[in-house]
Amino acid sequence: MAFANSVLPKGGGKSPSPGRLASVYSEVQTNRLHHPLPLPSVLKGPFKLLDGPPSSAAGNPDEIAKLFPNMFGQPSAKLVPTGSVPADLPEGLKIGVVLSGGQAPGGHNVISGIFDYLQERAKRSTLYGFKGGPAGIMKCKYVDLTPEFIYPYRNQGGFDMICSGRDKIETPEQFKQAEETAMKLDLDGLLVIGGDDSNTNACLLAENFRQKNMKTRVIGCPKTIDGDLKCKEVPASFGFDTACKIYSEMIGNVMTDARSTGKYYHFVRLMGRAASHITLECALQTHPNIAIIGEEPIGKWAKVNQMDQADMRHIILYGSCTIQCGPCTCLGPFSIGLLLGLLPRIGLVAAKKQTLKNVTDYITDIICKRAKLGYNYGVILIPEGLIDFIPEVQQLIAELNEILAHDVVDKEGLWKNKLQQQSQLLFEFLPQAIQEQLLLERDPHGNVQVAKIETEKMLISMVETELEKRKSEGTYAGHFKGQSHFFGYEGRCGLPTNFDAAYCYALGYAAGALLHSGKTGLISSVGNLDAPVDEWTVGGTALTSLMDVERRHGKFKPVIKKAMVELEGAPFRKFASMRDEWALKNRYISPGPIQFIGPGSNNVNHTLLLELGAQA
Template sequence: MTVMNPRQVDTHDKKLSVYSPVQVYRIDRTPPLPKVFNGHFRLENGPPTTSAGHPEDIKKLFPHTFGQPSVHLAPCEGACFDEARKLKVGVVLSGGQAPGGHNVIAGMFDYLEKNAPGSVLFGFKGGPAGIMRNKWVEITSRLLYPFRNQGGFDIIGSGRDKIETPEQFQQAVDTVVALDLDGLVVIGGDDSNTNAAMLAEHFREKKIKTAVLGCPKTIDGDLKSKQVPISFGFDTACKIYSEMIGNIMVDARSTQKYYHFIRLMGRAASHITLECAFQTHPNGAIIGEEIHHQKKTLRQVTNTIADIICKRAHIGKHYGVFLIPEGLIDFIPEIQTLIAELNDLLATQACDADAHGAWRTKLKPQARALFASLPSSIQDQLLLERDPHGNVQVAKIETEKMLISMVEEELSHRRHEDTFPGQFKGQAHFFGYEGRCGMPTNFDATYCYALGFAASALLGFGHTGLIASVSNLTDKPAEWVVGGTALTELMDLERRAGRDKPVIRKAMVELDGGPFREFARVRDAWAVEDSFVSPGPIQFAGPSADDTCFTLKLELGACVSA
């Protein structure tokens, strides 16, 4: 590992030459570290762990790594382990982008440089495929410098491949043996961390020395547990979306002419929608988990929105903002049934949205009625867009436009019945890519840097099968607690493609959790009052730049009122 003062790096090199002033200014920010890294430290064990579900089955699948205790670093007098042992470490970015990934790598690198000089850090290129193909680049100070505190996963790229087959596991073994790796850190979401757990188990079983650790990444916020309070990237993405939502709210109130329906990224869970609701106070925010729990129909969702619009019309307000989670239709049981029936039909014959062909009669009555009630553009999307497996591409369905169209129709009925004394004009928005690669907020920059330090430190202790964890996050960074918890602790069995598979259970919005309960308490007021909040640009400047998310604070019981 080349030790290099970042200041010596030629700031006129190609990459930096097209950096904006803000990008350049962020590079030289060194995030504050948890104080445990100020001196010597040792590992302290928590109680043994179990799993999120089916512990007996998970134990059988992970005999070598199941049940190990969570650990955290604690200060000690003098060196308590061979701190300076040189390590060979690999790191890989897996899955979609999330702000802060570069800082995890920077944290890993800086830890090794400071505590174990002479270590080597390999960055596998293009995601897990880089491991299987033994494609890597050595992370050097010079290579790393332009990526510090920057968004994106450009430094080594990412990918969505999985290491699944026996051949692929063998390729991974070949690579880590060839590179003589002491450790491998997988930065990814639930699936990637599941993969990390399986690699850890496999290497241990094969008596390969390489330890494998995971690191919690996803803007969706659905990879978390008691020990891993938040996934990185969520804070940044929500703050960028909230800035835009807040601007749109001021426009709505000022123009008094439009209802804005804003769809937000996050398919499996509605954490992003919930957090953005706390940041901005919309007139309505649909939480998929609630819809699912209450088994609501699309008509009922439509009516909930139409009711709010009616209430506002009665007090002379014909404008507002609704937030919609990207994955909404995955949460509505009747739509799931319709899509399943359509997938079957589409597999055997061509269907046409506009023709009233015979194929429609093959839908069961309920699905047929639902299909008929949908706007024609959505019918088109349901029929035409299929993925290579013949399935409807749910993510391509413009839910916000569907709801606008259905609400419009509903309000038109109500106008004829004289129960809606107003007008309705909808504007559709989708925020996704705008947030995945923003420069990480102060929180994400600092959190990720600490996660990187944690990962390298745990490798120094030779631990495997853990996910790096940093907790006590509502306190100052100096007080954050650093450690790791067993990946198996987050796991459960899930039936996929007819087989029970061990997976990390996605963390959904808990209807009895602090954030949702607070939301349920305040949403009726938000519906009719204009309580709109415009957070402004809050990534890393201004009075709220060091705040973290509302949902995290509410989950941790920190006193907060949205």
């Protein structure tokens, strides 16, 4: 097997890099530092690019075409082996690379991959690392990446090689700053490593540079632990595999603790933004008693063949807010014919909007059933973005943002009178600690910081209240003690799994190939990921093909559509088929720490395997 680690300095563990000292690495870090990375076979020898058919957009193609007149419609590209190296490929390229957004395990290997490509395939090339994210581009702050500088970061976690940032290049002045940097450094290309927003920005840069007849090409790379940047051509975002395995180890430990003490319910909130991919994957890896999937409405569930006319009228009453299939919602008024046509395909229908009481009752019902079996303990997984799927909470937050922008919270609570009745009732229903978070935790724009709302503590308090009510009614005789956890930052910078290490290296190497071949406005894509690395496919997907538009401040803004959990998808269906058993029987799995050698070291996450049709 050929390995792609040809650019390493001599001298063992010592490194002249000003950032990290490999000489102080742990034994595991040092072992990972020298871990060889296999490349897909197409990247081992001469290749050529084959263009596919013209692309469209994920939604509103006419609007996307207006926003990206130069990028829209361009084909995706696929690398295929060829007999000889094309004679027209240039050497001495000048390429920039930037890390954008939150950290994800494997980012350093993307940089290592493009660096090695340039060293091996485009001699005398230079790779600049822009420091601190997109701000580094605008301020022209960069470091010249050399073999010695990169060496201690290979196969290591974190983004500290050049650091990341959340700035956006979006105003005319900022685009001008980016142009000036590109011209000053004579850049042939730029690699943007980031999530959905960052890759939207990458496409805007590609469009701007092309419009200005600049030679600088832009390629994106799919990064996010949240798992919400993916499509058929881009089957996974890097970092998801590692983060989920880190969280699953901790969940497994908590499960063993719960079983050992027999007296705690552990409420575990998991990072992941709006999508519940991390929660779903961790559930598949560990088998908790309860896992809430935000995309799935919890309401008055009814089998299609058991629905009566009252249920049907109830569904029609709620119209556009009722039937949700993954990221898409059926909007507009329903006809009976359309409704009946949809029901057999969906199987289950939420006849009520998602509410906090629905979620509380769902959890409480299972706790009561477990108590009758003698289990006064358990583990409950909660997605970070749960609140995004509860309309009543979203309405309350919107009203609070508006009121607190103009009013001061008075001790008498007179400000509450400006809330609508439903929002006022909900606010009073919430635990005091959550009320204070809603009022005090504001961002610089004065808005509620939804990500900082401790949903796990809120649910513990609400479940506790409901259990006390049921105990007084004689329907619950158990004991309840809640423990809260938030697993988030722990998973963003761990040592990447063998999968993420190889995947990221291939993404970076592929990005180098795309830039070298003159491509722009594509996102590096590596496929066939359920096969051995040697059989992975490599190419680039048009960024505009992933886009839709949202109307903000009276204007259409391009956005890469977030991939939410699909309720008809294989991962969710597998979870749904097993959760009833997990709820009442303790089928806990403790995956243990990430393995780099031996059994399980090359296992890929359940979500990816199930989505690709493999056996997970």
